[in-house]
Amino acid sequence: ALLVFAPPSGSAGTYNFELVVTDTHNASASVSLSATVTSQSDVRINFTNTTAANLAPSPWNNFTALAANGTLSGLLNSSGANSGITIRTVSNWSVNGGGVNTTGPTGTALYPDAVTRTSWFINTGDNTSRTLEITGLDPSKLYEFTFFAGRSAVGDNRTARYTVGAKFVTLNAASNSSNVAVIPGIKSDATGKATLVITKEGTAAYAHIGSLILRAYDDAGLPNPPLNLSALTLDKSSIKLSWSDASDNETGFELWRSTTTNTNYQLVTTLPAGSITYTNASLAPGTKYFYK
Secondary structure (H helix, E strand, C coil): CCCCCCCCCCCCEEEEEEEEEEEECCCCCEEEEEEECCCCCCCEEECCCCHHHCCCCCCCCECCCCCCCCEEEECCEECEEECCCCCEEEECCCCCCCCECCCCCCCCCCCCCCCCHHEEEECCCCCCCCCEEEECCCCCEEEEEECCCCCCCCCCCCCEEEECEEEEEEEEEEEECCCCCEEEECCCCCCCCCEEEEEEEECCCCECCEEEEEEEEECCCCCCCCCEEEEEEEECCCEEEECCCCCCCCCEEEEEEEEEECCCEEEEEEEECCCCCEEEECCCCCCCCCCC
């Protein structure tokens, strides 16, 4: 069988979903998949070291300068053209035992192994922040910042907070191989500069940043659709739904449900702006549900 995806214009982002195959005897098998839709103007940054195996292929831009004032300029976009964007390390990452971690996940299908395997990190016991400066942005555009970081085979708290201006998101790198964090609606200053600050969140022992994708878009006044919808079965009659809020100008969310694919959806609830989770209770046991 051939699976074909044809995303429409404006649907750039990372989507996680489950593929279920059922035969004529009602036996089924499933697999979790992740698809990343890119824009030709996306700028992709891999936080890594100079080891050849850890350098991601084009269109990724490999940032290896951990020392203060380390710079990577002329970042290429996804079509291979010079974006005019520069990234600079304001803070030295190689202090207090911090630096580059190379034990992230591989074989994820999210990004190339050279991207998911490596990350820059703030070490345990170090509660200082790290700052990155991004220049050459278009002041007339809005930007979406998408973060990934993963550290394999650990169960501790490695939640980082990524802050740009007044907006922030968090992401736990511990044993992460699929989750991303998105900040939408970022606008540079008049000179085209934005400042990214990375800190540990709460009681986290470490903070990581493995990759950053910058996506420019026009401010049409319409909210971006939510990303990364996932479902977790809590018990035989309850499902917890989670998603990433990819906009900052929505008035709310409508959650729809059906027991058949792509038909007969009914409104379950309306949620306030900023919502990222909902538990759908009182469901019929043994019933398959579809959500949007």
